[in-house]
Amino acid sequence: MSLFRVDKTTNFEGPHQSTPILKGGSESSEAEVAMILIHGRGATADSILTLADELDIDKKLTLRAPQASQNTWYPYSFMAPSDNNEPNLSSALQKIFDIIQELKTDGFSEENIYLTGFSQGACLISEFVARHPKKYGGLIALSGGLIGTGDSVNQQDYEGDLEGTPVFMGCSDVDPHIPKERVDESESVLNMLNANVTKKFYPGMGHTVNQDEIDHINQMINK
Template structure:
């Protein structure tokens, strides 16, 4: 299971009024994903970047049946939940908590917020979708109350079928999120400058 290793940087929670939880991709690291902050207007945020054990949140594709990715998937979701609880305990409410993830981290980000939907500050998912061999609607509950969510992806992408991105956006919209979805032709498995500009405009400018 995942051990609790979280890199905390940015403003101290006593000074910050907003927090950003950043989830790295498969084979990546907390340090890697924190590198994105140089392109984001988050200098006043407390930053939290959990580290996956062995750099992987769950062993198989996010399109595998969830039980195949256990106990790692449940452990990853629990670690994100604990991170959020720590942030709230330090005085930052969910409506001022933001999430950002790339690839496997984007899938984990979307899965977590869909299972725990409330009004958040915003969610940025760079190439990701809800987790499972199919979408398990029964896992998702709550009301996003207008939370802005950005999902960007390539068509095609070697890991994330664009159909799952569309289906995930539909679920999130149905839970009262304000979803902005952008599909880039042949972008590749990366984060583009346009995506950064989009999240800065839609999410971090609020």
């Protein structure tokens, strides 16, 4: 089964199309780079925006944080059968695509757009990048991995070229929601798509974000 991919003709309508998109950071007209922040299950756009307060960025950064309908991007596990998570998953992918198009209208190329997510948001943003490969500013997946049924993802479902897009994947080695093996598989797919992946497992860490991960984000953007 081929994966759903968004383009300028798709215009998928689902539960997330009418939800708000919060803004933060610098105004688009003043910013050098943009970041899209995707919150986790049960969280809010407001909560993920606070992540930017921890960053130490030399460049002026504009932020976009969409809100999921009912605080959830898709209803079941990211390892459940994909059909079980529809139409929410496709709706969420369309939402991200539309934000990128708006940022491009504001003058940002994909190479100046960073895509960041935590937990369910990390799974969603990783899946978006893998299904829509091109040169992005960077992908930051905090406690997440690609979406796929069961114990593995099918590399044959993905094709294209990320053109060396820098990727940072950080996760606990004992995360109760994100199996270590799925993070490894996701790294393999992204490498196959020609990303430049840095992956770090943190021994015994909870389902959270630590300072070392923040430091990696700072280094990626300031570089």
